[in-house]
Amino acid sequence: MKKLYSVLFLFALLGCEDKIYNIDDYPSEIVFDPSGACVSAVIPNASPSGNNDTLIWAEEFDDSSVCADNWVFETVPPNNGSWWNGEQQYYTNRSQNASILNGVLRITARKENYQGKSYTSARMTTQGLFEFKYGKVQVRAKLPKGQGTWPAIWMLGANIDSAGWPFCGEIDIMEHGDLQPGVISSTVHKAGPNGEDDYVRGETIIQNVDSEFHVYEVDWTSDRLVFSVDGDVHHTYSITPDMPFNQNFFLILNVAMGGNFVGNSIDPAFTSSSMEVDYIRVFQ
DSSP states (O other), X not given: OXXXXXXXXXXXXXXXXXXOOOGGGSOSSOOOXXXXXXXXXXXXXXXXXXXXOSEEEEEOOOSSSOOXXXXXXXXXXXXXXXXXXXXXXXXXXXXXXXEEETTEEXXXXXXXXXXXXXXXXXXXXXXXXXEESSEEEEEEEEOOOSXXXXXXXXXXXXXXXXXXXXXXXXXXXXXXXXXXTTEEEEEEEEEOTTSXXXXXXXXXXXXXXXXXXXXXXXXXXXXXXXXXXXXXXXXXXXXXXXXXXXXXEEEEEEEEEBSGGGTTOOOTTOOEEEEEEEEEEEEO
């Protein structure tokens, strides 16, 4: 349930939903609540049934800024000053790139010169804060518009720092590359026999991907991963005991710019666009 101050904040912003927020509309940095009074996504006294039908974690974005109890911002590029896959953005923790308005998280990619890059965005994870094994993850989101945007809702194995990638495993709940607008892909990655990326991908096509909210979901059990959009299943992957999908994973939200997933092509007229996330709910 929304906090009272969130309701008042909503009334204060009433009528602003379609406003284009400029970079100067935000403070320079994300400000976390040092008192720890922000809304933790952990559901108190939850008793998981094991059937993925008990809510254990719910990020409703009820705060006025991103809650440090729930999220970590990744801002240090791991690949010699860049991210992987030929991406062209610099991830920041600024509210220009990640903010909460009207109870909705907005991760905004922007065309601007910053730290030697031509684009900025944000990458948020629950690493070290919320990690879990098996569960149903539901994310209600509206995706950014424009060729070159690469929004993703995904998970990595919590042992990535020791095992490395792809040995830790990766579960991509949703990726949208906009080479063919509306194509939603869900991919499972693990290490192959020689340590190479061994992946299996499924996809579907949906309408109004950047103008309407859709629910992106994975139902993860000990024997399979089932991916769906708005309840329609488009990919099922079988899990065996030797795979890295029988351990804790953490959640990741980000919008990349450019890279091989979008054909290394960005619309030169692109200025900014956001992935909007209404909620993230995890059931066990």
